[in-house]
Amino acid sequence: MENLTQTLENKTSVESVKISGSEAVMRSLLAEGVNTIFGYPGGAIMPIYDALYHYTDKLQHILTRHEQGAIHAAQGYSRVTGKVGVCMATSGPGATNLITGIADAMIDSTPLVCITGQVPSHLLGTDAFQETDIIGISIPVTKWNYQVTSADEIPEALAKAFYIAQSGRPGPVLIDITKDAQFAELDFKYEHCKSLRSYNPAPKPKISGIQEAATLINQAKKPYILAGQGVLIAQAEQQLKQLAETAGIPVASTLLGLSALPKDHPLYVGMLGMHGNYGPNVLTNECDLLIAIGMRFDDRVTGRLDAYATQAKVIHIEIDPSEINKNVKADVPLVGDAAKTLNQLLPLIQPNKHKSWVRQFQDFDQIEYEKVIKRETHPKEGEIKMAEVIRFLNEETKGKAVLVTDVGQHQMIATRYYHFQDPKTNVTSGGLGTMGFALPSALGAKLGVKNTREVICIVGDGGIQMTIQELATMAQFGIAVKIIVLNNSFLGMVRQWQQLFHEKRYSSTEMVNPDFIAVAKGFGLEAEKVTVRQELNSALKRMLEHNGPYLMEVVVEKEDNVFPMIPSGEAVNKVRLS
Amino acid sequence: MSTATNGQSTEKQFTLSVLTENKSGLLNRITGIFSRRKINIDAINVSVSEIEGVSRYTIMIRTERNKAEKIVQQILKQVEALDARLYEPDEVHYQEIALYKIPLNAFVNENKVEKLVRQNGARILAMEEDYILLEKTGHKSETRALFEQLKPFGVLEFIHSGSVVVSKGNKVPEEIL
Numbered sequence: 001m002e003n004l005t006q007t008l009e010n011k012t013s014v015e016s017v018k019i020s021g022s023e024a025v026m027r028s029l030l031a032e033g034v035n036t037i038f039g040y041p042g043g044a045i046m047p048i049y050d051a052l053y054h055y056t057d058k059l060q061h062i063l064t065r066h067e068q069g070a071i072h073a074a075q076g077y078s079r080v081t082g083k084v085g086v087c088m089a090t091s092g093p094g095a096t097n098l099i100t101g102i103a104d105a106m107i108d109s110t111p112l113v114c115i116t117g118q119v120p121s122h123l124l125g126t127d128a129f130q131e132t133d134i135i136g137i138s139i140p141v142t143k144w145n146y147q148v149t150s151a152d153e154i155p156e157a158l159a160k161a162f163y164i165a166q167s168g169r170p171g172p173v174l175i176d177i178t179k180d181a182q183f184a185e186l187d188f189k190y191e192h193c194k195s196l197r198s199y200n201p202a203p204k205p206k207i208s209g210i211q212e213a214a215t216l217i218n219q220a221k222k223p224y225i226l227a228g229q230g231v232l233i234a235q236a237e238q239q240l241k242q243l244a245e246t247a248g249i250p251v252a253s254t255l256l257g258l259s260a261l262p263k264d265h266p267l268y269v270g271m272l273g274m275h276g277n278y279g280p281n282v283l284t285n286e287c288d289l290l291i292a293i294g295m296r297f298d299d300r301v302t303g304r305l306d307a308y309a310t311q312a313k314v315i316h317i318e319i320d321p322s323e324i325n326k327n328v329k330a331d332v333p334l335v336g337d338a339a340k341t342l343n344q345l346l347p348l349i350q351p352n353k354h355k356s357w358v359r360q361f362q363d364f365d366q367i368e369y370e371k372v373i374k375r376e377t378h379p380k381e382g383e384i385k386m387a388e389v390i391r392f393l394n395e396e397t398k399g400k401a402v403l404v405t406d407v408g409q410h411q412m413i414a415t416r417y418y419h420f421q422d423p424k425t426n427v428t429s430g431g432l433g434t435m436g437f438a439l440p441s442a443l444g445a446k447l448g449v450k451n452t453r454e455v456i457c458i459v460g461d462g463g464i465q466m467t468i469q470e471l472a473t474m475a476q477f478g479i480a481v482k483i484i485v486l487n488n489s490f491l492g493m494v495r496q497w498q499q500l501f502h503e504k505r506y507s508s509t510e511m512v513n514p515d516f517i518a519v520a521k522g523f524g525l526e527a528e529k530v531t532v533r534q535e536l537n538s539a540l541k542r543m544l545e546h547n548g549p550y551l552m553e554v555v556v557e558k559e560d561n562v563f564p565m566i567p568s569g570e571a572v573n574k575v576r577l578s
Numbered sequence: 579m580s581t582a583t584n585g586q587s588t589e590k591q592f593t594l595s596v597l598t599e600n601k602s603g604l605l606n607r608i609t610g611i612f613s614r615r616k617i618n619i620d621a622i623n624v625s626v627s628e629i630e631g632v633s634r635y636t637i638m639i640r641t642e643r644n645k646a647e648k649i650v651q652q653i654l655k656q657v658e659a660l661d662a663r664l665y666e667p668d669e670v671h672y673q674e675i676a677l678y679k680i681p682l683n684a685f686v687n688e689n690k691v692e693k694l695v696r697q698n699g700a701r702i703l704a705m706e707e708d709y710i711l712l713e714k715t716g717h718k719s720e721t722r723a724l725f726e727q728l729k730p731f732g733v734l735e736f737i738h739s740g741s742v743v744v745s746k747g748n749k750v751p752e753e754i755l
Contacts, residue, residue, distance in 0.1 A: 135603055139606050139607050145603070198599055198659060320655065321654065322648070326651070
């Protein structure tokens with residue numbers, strides 16, 4: 001009886017208030033624990049922004065300077081917090097400006113809920129002002145999308161959106177809401193979505209598979225773990241560490257898997273991929289067992305597929321069944337959450353050490369240090385090298401900062417050399433390779449970690465100019481991102497390929513840049529330019545001591561190349577060191 | 579270990595039988611999986627299934643086996659897809675329907691058309707002032723053969739559906755849900 005009374009009371013209190021669709025959006029966001037939104041208003045989403053006006057004490061809205069900035073910021077926020085990133089945009093160009101970020105989030109498994117305004121439902125399909133078929137446009141790059149044309153659909157649509165975005169393999173969801181649905185009233189009642197009959201976000205690996213995997217691991221002479229972002233998403237860092245330590249297995253990381261294991265862990269051997277570390281790539285073709293955890297054998301990791309680890313058995317732990325056998329055939333597929341799967345596997349793993357196998361990685365490390373790393377991080381003369389900037393950054397931040405990188409040479413250098421210590425401190429655009437990602441993403445990341453960590457944005461002179469207007473957002477909201485522009489006056493990675501594979505025909509890669517310091521100051525940021533090695537460390541200290549957003553431009557060697565490098569389409573053991 | 583792209587590179591005909599929620603936009607989502615990989619759909623039939631709120635798709639393509647298998651996985655990855663199965667021609671019963679519009683005089687002036695109707699197991703669906711409408715169900719080759727035979731009599735219109743299929747096993751669709 002008590003329960004019944006309570007239910008009735010709850011019901012009455014809910015039913016007594018009729019609210020608008022727009023307010024229902026606010027209440028739904030609050031019910032999902034949202035407190036930060038990134039967005040940009042416009043005609044078709046004005047009712048929602050009007051409702052937001054009354055919720056600013058609970059929902060912080062960050063007005064970016066471009067919708068692409070809003071979605072990348074939501075991505076950065078999500079990547080450091082593990083929460084769903086939320087962004088809003090109006091119809092037409094507002095919505096289409098989100099597409100790059102949605103595609104980026106899709107390929108990098110980032111949970112987002114994007115809310116777009118849409119023209120009133122009676123105008124749908126009439127080529128109305130700022131009408132675009134954003135549902136049709138976003139289908140290939142969303143995990144799910146839905147158009148709301150009636151106010152009473154709003155709570156259920158948003159509940160589904162949040163559930164789908166963050167469960168299983170996370171991804172972006174778009175909810176398009178017509179303006180009339182924003183205005184209309186509904187009886188608001190919010191129920192969290194807990195399941196959908198067509199969707200299984202929590203597959204469980206077969207017990208027989210777990211046993212087979214354990215047998216393979218226990219018998220392997222040269223087992224090798226490849227850790228991807230799935231480890232971070234599943235918060236399986238401890239299980240990964242335990243598996244590595246118990247069985248004495250070396251661990252390499254994909255670009256997005258960085259920070260899953262601290263860089264100084266004795267079994268951490270380095271990064272995989274085209275510009276990854278020497279040993280991790282070469283020894284892929286010498287191991288007898290690959291244990292891939294939460295990674296998808298991207299072509300930048302595998303190089304030439306028919307020459308990839310053909311000698312090895314493969315255990316593939318992955319929550320997305322469509323990734324199994326997509327690129328590399330798995331001898332033992334374990335379809336499930338990385339943490340839960342490893343929890344099942346760990347009790348069956350026998351203690352082991354593979355000393356001589358691990359030593360092989362160390363030997364390659366030594367070669368890489370002598371031939372590449374030393375000259376990159378400790379140059380004696382000449383212009384400043386990107387890697388030495390990262391070396392100083394390591395010394396100052398002890399690897400504890402969130403590192404947000406853009407795309408290109410600086411990205412590879414920064415992720416190669418930064419000493420990541422803690423999970424979810426590496427934010428970069430991996431799968432899509434979106435230039436312009438870093439600056440807005442860094443402001444989102446900073447709002448995610450608040451004052452618990454520094455957020456360092458490493459960006460090239462090309463990439464920063466793609467989303468440079470977000471400096472204004474940082475200034476307006478006092479978002480204390482520390483930006484390091486590694487300026488070589490080139491689109492460096494493209495230039496490197498032109499040098500190596502196109503006989504130095506530098507087709508449209510040289511840049512005459514603006515005065516970044518004047519630009520930053522114009523936007524209201526403190527800024528400093530460094531051109532000589534001796535000033536680098538003190539300038540870095542000044543940047544980190546500054547209380548607020550700050551831009552430091554470092555003029556680096558113009559035609560520097562990133563090595564090691566596996567040329568596109570080559571086998572993983574065909575590594576070039578120079 | 580071998581790479582997942584190894585194996586036969588011969589193209590074959592495949593039929594995909596897919597069940598999804600009956601929601602606006604899903605057809606677009608499903609067909610996008612094919613167009614993204616530049617796989618042309620030879621025939622597609624979508625309709626509400628016998629299960630309430632569920633659509634059934636029958637999709638015919640020509641491609642390599644491993645590509646077809648990956649497409650099935652990509653379809654299953656869609657949040658609102660319920661089931662997707664891949665069949666080679668000998669694993670299913672399939673049938674299509676064809677309609678032929680024939681000038682009435684071709685039918686009444688001699689009995690050749692009538693013979694064709696009998697021989698081919700076709701039937702007369704409608705008879706109007708100036709034409710008759712024939713219907714034939716069968717495999718594509720059969721409905722096509724009748725078309726070729728009717729051609730000399732002046733076929734005004736010929737239209738045929740994509741195939742619908744049922745698998746040769748005895749699975750019940752409800753069990754999938």
